Amino acid sequence: MARKPFILRNPSVLVVLAVLAVFTVIVTLMSQAYGTGAIPTSMVKVLGKTLCLALAAVAMDLVWGYLGILSLGQMAFFALGGYMIGQWLMYARTETIVAASMANNPIPPTPNELQQAVASQIFGVVGAADLPLLWSFAHSLTAQLVLMVAVPGLLALIFGWLAFRSRVNGVYLSILTQAMTLALALWLFQNDSGFRGNNGLSGLQNIPGLEHVAQARLSVWFLWASATVLALCYLLAAWLVSGKFGSVIRAIRDDETRVRFLGYPVEGFKLVVFTLAAMITAIAGALYYPQAGIINPAELAPIASIYLAVWVAIGGRGRLYGAMIGAIVVSLLSSWFTGGRAPDLHLPGYTVSWVDWWQVVLGLSFVLVTLFAPKGIAGIFDWLGGAVSPRRQGKDLGPGEGSLTEQEAQA
Amino acid sequence: MDIVTGKTRPDEGEVKFGDHSRSLLKMNEAQIARAGVGRKFQRPTVFEDQSVADNLTMALKANRSPFPVLTWRPSPASDRRVAELAAEVGLADQIDRKAGELGHGQKQWLEIGMLLAQEPRLLLVDEPAAGMTLAEREQTTTLLCRLAETRAVVVVEHDMDFVRRLDCKVTVLHQGSVLAEGSLDHVTRNREVIEVYLGR
Numbered sequence: 001m002a003r004k005p006f007i008l009r010n011p012s013v014l015v016v017l018a019v020l021a022v023f024t025v026i027v028t029l030m031s032q033a034y035g036t037g038a039i040p041t042s043m044v045k046v047l048g049k050t051l052c053l054a055l056a057a058v059a060m061d062l063v064w065g066y067l068g069i070l071s072l073g074q075m076a077f078f079a080l081g082g083y084m085i086g087q088w089l090m091y092a093r094t095e096t097i098v099a100a101s102m103a104n105n106p107i108p109p110t111p112n113e114l115q116q117a118v119a120s121q122i123f124g125v126v127g128a129a130d131l132p133l134l135w136s137f138a139h140s141l142t143a144q145l146v147l148m149v150a151v152p153g154l155l156a157l158i159f160g161w162l163a164f165r166s167r168v169n170g171v172y173l174s175i176l177t178q179a180m181t182l183a184l185a186l187w188l189f190q191n192d193s194g195f196r197g198n199n200g201l202s203g204l205q206n207i208p209g210l211e212h213v214a215q216a217r218l219s220v221w222f223l224w225a226s227a228t229v230l231a232l233c234y235l236l237a238a239w240l241v242s243g244k245f246g247s248v249i250r251a252i253r254d255d256e257t258r259v260r261f262l263g264y265p266v267e268g269f270k271l272v273v274f275t276l277a278a279m280i281t282a283i284a285g286a287l288y289y290p291q292a293g294i295i296n297p298a299e300l301a302p303i304a305s306i307y308l309a310v311w312v313a314i315g316g317r318g319r320l321y322g323a324m325i326g327a328i329v330v331s332l333l334s335s336w337f338t339g340g341r342a343p344d345l346h347l348p349g350y351t352v353s354w355v356d357w358w359q360v361v362l363g364l365s366f367v368l369v370t371l372f373a374p375k376g377i378a379g380i381f382d383w384l385g386g387a388v389s390p391r392r393q394g395k396d397l398g399p400g401e402g403s404l405t406e407q408e409a410q411a
Numbered sequence: 412m413d414i415v416t417g418k419t420r421p422d423e424g425e426v427k428f429g430d431h432s433r434s435l436l437k438m439n440e441a442q443i444a445r446a447g448v449g450r451k452f453q454r455p456t457v458f459e460d461q462s463v464a465d466n467l468t469m470a471l472k473a474n475r476s477p478f479p480v481l482t483w484r485p486s487p488a489s490d491r492r493v494a495e496l497a498a499e500v501g502l503a504d505q506i507d508r509k510a511g512e513l514g515h516g517q518k519q520w521l522e523i524g525m526l527l528a529q530e531p532r533l534l535l536v537d538e539p540a541a542g543m544t545l546a547e548r549e550q551t552t553t554l555l556c557r558l559a560e561t562r563a564v565v566v567v568e569h570d571m572d573f574v575r576r577l578d579c580k581v582t583v584l585h586q587g588s589v590l591a592e593g594s595l596d597h598v599t600r601n602r603e604v605i606e607v608y609l610g611r
Binding site for chain 2: 240243245247250251255257258261263266271272291
């Protein structure tokens with residue numbers, strides 16, 4: 001039995017990568033910096049950010065759709081990635097500015113004085129003047145890049161080890177993950193935590209060393225970076241879930257106890273996937289916040305992680321492209337409806353203002369998708385392919401009325 | 412069975428297994444399974460969303476740690492072994508079907524096939540014939556007898572016809588202690604057994 005190469009066994013991967021490439025080229029050709037200018041720079045940034053959210057959704061799908069852990073704390077990792085890269089962005093940029101203003105002093109500043117000046121510039125807003133210990137590596141891009149992956153990874157590892165080891169499952173685990181992100185947000189909100197409290201980190205759109213590059217150009221560069229990283233991580237995720245490893249994690253999702261009796265260390269598998277997903281999410285966050293320009297602890301609010309779960313559910317969990325589609329479609333729609341640009345709906349006697357009503361629509365569609373289309377938007381592809389779901393009504397698969405058709409088994 | 416496979420902790424007593432008589436009480440379920448104790452549940456527990464081949468591949472004896480599993484790739488040898496196992500439990504034609512599509516009896520056989528793939532040294536089987544048709548029972552008996560040729564098999568069953576067909580040593584337990592032991596005819600004639608189970 002000859003084996004087909006990975007790409008041929010997973011044609012959807014090729015389609016996703018091709019669509020992503022075409023999308024990037026089109027946006028580039030319509031951008032202000034490299035093309036006709038039909039897409040304003042702000043829109044390019046929105047699209048770039050959306051790709052980062054899609055990446056976070058892919059990671060969420062690994063954890064939820066494949067491993068079966070409904071993590072409601074993924075955005076904690078996303079924001080941590082953003083904070084880590086933000087430290088360097090803010091420090092290095094402030095340093096350039098401060099150095100320029102101190103250059104005219106009769107006596108050139110010592111490195112110590114320079115650092116002191118940078119610290120009071122950054123932390124004056126929270127009434128501190130010293131550089132916190134947590135900013136020890138902020139001057140080094142390399143160090144912050146390492147921390148960007150290492151800190152969320154370590155947090156996920158420790159949290160996961162504690163939670164999985166005591167066999168916390170299901171809704172209790174979801175609540176724990178939510179508590180984790182809330183605790184982290186509350187800590188970051190404090191002025192003395194060292195991350196400027198509720199001011200957060202700002203000015204992140206200015207990349208040190210690239211001051212001469214216009215934002216129009218930078219935004220396209222970030223779009224390219226986001227698309228590339230999304231493509232690479234998508235490939236990684238698709239490879240992860242394709243082989244025996246994917247088989248085992250889906251088995252853990254469906255019947256954890258049975259997998260234990262097969263001899264697999266279930267906790268180990270959960271830890272690997274959870275930690276890897278946290279790292280991918282952190283990278284997504286590190287690419288997102290320079291495009292957003294600002295990060296503050298509100299980004300870690302539990303509601304943000306719940307949105308992520310809603311996107312994945314609407315897009316179709318248990319399928320990587322479903323998560324991507326869900327994140328892209330729903331987050332773009334969300335920003336359109338809540339941005340005040342959607343025209344109000346005039347009903348007799350009442351005017352529906354989408355800014356207020358969008359949440360209701362989103363909530364309602366989440367409920368409807370969960371009840372009537374558990375496969376989400378990605379289910380459309382099954383439907384087009386002719387695979388029909390049996391009406392199982394909660395009964396298990398098997399002979400009888402609810403059995404699957406042969407065609408569906410191939411899907 | 413729950414105690415031996417690590418699902419429940421006993422209040423007292425010990426469980427020793429293997430050449431070095433290692434205590435199983437300090438090990439978790441996965442470690443016990445890796446040490447060579449396989450377990451067949453009463454209800455068929457196969458992974459319904461995955462194909463028969465995937466189910467068997469997962470059970471194949473191999474390193475169970477996450478990273479070796481990640482880099483594990485199917486080889487001609489492993490494909491052959493999966494096909495062999497499927498044929499052995501009578502599922503050669505169903506190998507690409509999802510396990511969820513199989514009939515109840517077929518699922519039981521698939522689970523036995525998965526246990527075979529695990530190559531356990533001790534196999535614990537909990538009421539294997541529950542819910543099976545007569546023809547399915549016969550095939551199950553044959554399978555179990557063949558299994559017992561190369562390893563220790565313990566079957567829990569209260570269906571006397573099925574036990575008779577297995578033709579093996581029978582141990583009668585009552586509230587956790589041994590009541591009688593021997594051939595089926597011997598234990599069914601035992602006075603205490605009759606008293607406890609027929610309630611005279």
